[in-house]
Amino acid sequence: MEPQYSTKLLSHILTHDATKPTLVFSGRHARAECVAPHSHSCSELILFQQGEARVDFNHRSFEAKPGHVLVIPPHASHNQISTEHVITTYLGFRPHIDLFTEPCMLRVGDGKFIAGCFSVISNSVYHQKRVNGDALSCILQALLMELIELFIHERRHDQMPENVARAVEFIEEQITEPIDVEAIAKYAHVSTSRLHALFAEHLSISPKRYLKEKRMALAKQYLQDPYLSVKEIASRCGYNDVNFFIRQFRQANELPPAAWRKQHLVAEAQH
Numbered sequence: 501m502e503p504q505y506s507t508k509l510l511s512h513i514l515t516h517d518a519t520k521p522t523l524v525f526s527g528r529h530a531r532a533e534c535v536a537p538h539s540h541s542c543s544e545l546i547l548f549q550q551g552e553a554r555v556d557f558n559h560r561s562f563e564a565k566p567g568h569v570l571v572i573p574p575h576a577s578h579n580q581i582s583t584e585h586v587i588t589t590y591l592g593f594r595p596h597i598d599l600f601t602e603p604c605m606l607r608v609g610d611g612k613f614i615a616g617c618f619s620v621i622s623n624s625v626y627h628q629k630r631v632n633g634d635a636l637s638c639i640l641q642a643l644l645m646e647l648i649e650l651f652i653h654e655r656r657h658d659q660m661p662e663n664v665a666r667a668v669e670f671i672e673e674q675i676t677e678p679i680d681v682e683a684i685a686k687y688a689h690v691s692t693s694r695l696h697a698l699f700a701e702h703l704s705i706s707p708k709r710y711l712k713e714k715r716m717a718l719a720k721q722y723l724q725d726p727y728l729s730v731k732e733i734a735s736r737c738g739y740n741d742v743n744f745f746i747r748q749f750r751q752a753n754e755l756p757p758a759a760w761r762k763q764h765l766v767a768e769a770q771h
Contacts, residue, residue, distance in 0.1 A: 521640045524592035526625040535580035542592040543600065544572040545647070547608075547618045551586035555579065562605045569606045569614065569647060576603055589618040593640055599648060606650050617643035663688045664698050671711055675718060678738050681707045715739075716752045723761040730757045 524542045529535070537556075546555075548564045555562045555570060557578050564570060572578060574596050580586070608614045617639050624636065657665050667688040671679070684707055685695040699707050715737045722733040734745035750756045755763065 520637050521593050521595070521644055523621065523625075523636055523640055524594055526591035526622045527589075528622055529580075529586065529588045529590065532582060532585045534582060537577050537579045539575050539577045540572075540592050541574055542594045543574055543596045544570075544590060544592045545618075545643075546570040546572070546588050546590045547615065549587045549589065549615075551582060551584045553580050553582035553586050556581065557603050560603070562603070564605065567607060567609045567611075569608050571600045571604050571606065571647065571651075573600055573603065578603070589622045591618065591621055591640075593644075597644065597648070599651065604651065606647060606654065608647075608650065611646075614643060614646055617646075660702060661698065663690050663695070664702050667695060667699070667707065668710075671707075671714060674738075675711075675714055676736055676738055678740050679711070681711075684711070712748065712752065716749065719745075719749060719757065720760075723757055724764065726761075726765065733757065 524540075532551075546564075546569065548566055548568045548570070550566055552566075553564050555564055555578055557576055562568075562570060620639055621636060621643075657668065660668065667684050670684055670687040674683075681692055681695065685692045688695060690698065695707050699705055699710060703710060705713075719733055719737045722728050722736055728736075730746065731742045734742040737745065739745035739748070746756050749760070753760055
């Protein structure tokens with residue numbers, strides 16, 4: 501059975517001094533040649549940035565494309581087969597995270613934060629920059645936390661029925677657009693009534709409520725940026741009508757957006 505971890509618990513594990521991640525190696529692969537079978541005594545992460553390749557392990561293979569991160573546990577023998585020019589950035593780290601007991605592929609898409617972490621780490625090693633070890637460890641720690649959250653999200657996503665997974669995927673990808681339940685149902689290839697039944701059964705929430713909660717969570721993130729106006733935030737959260745957004749936000753949080761922002765920025769400043 502797959503170990504059950506919460507993001508909060510994993511955050512505690514990663515931030516504890518005794519388990520602070522340490523970089524073992526890092527580099528960049530940019531060639532059309534295949535990579536012979538090999539393994540490492542530490543865990544390895546590989547970010548695929550250009551080209552496609554097949555990576556074989558003892559019991560399974562992965563078809564890697566740009567935007568994929570391959571997570572490889574210690575001592576797992578693997579190769580890399582490609583017929584075109586492939587660019588990857590890789591790094592090895594300790595200690596091993598028990599959550600990744602088997603090799604797995606994560607879809608990060610154009611995740612700039614993850615790519616940025618890989619870039620900073622590999623460039624500091626390649627150019628032999630004198631970067632403080634604690635600073636590198638913090639960047640590596642942030643990268644691992646992001647990948648852990650992605651791993652947990654994907655596993656939950658994989659456990660959903662296909663129609664529900666498609667609906668959730670559509671909401672997450674189109675949350676900045678003025679989508680409605682009808683559009684979600686169409687993407688999920690079901691009727692609106694069937695979509696409501698599926699959400700009630702598997703998520704214990706209606707599609708409309710799920711969409712609203714996701715938008716409210718996104719709005720709270722944007723409200724922490726003092727340079728964004730409420731109107732801009734409304735638009736970024738898929739609301740064409742700023743007044744409707746304000747009513748929705750007040751209903752969900754008992755405060756209008758501007759008051760919520762002021763309250764939380766003051767509380768943050770006091771800390």
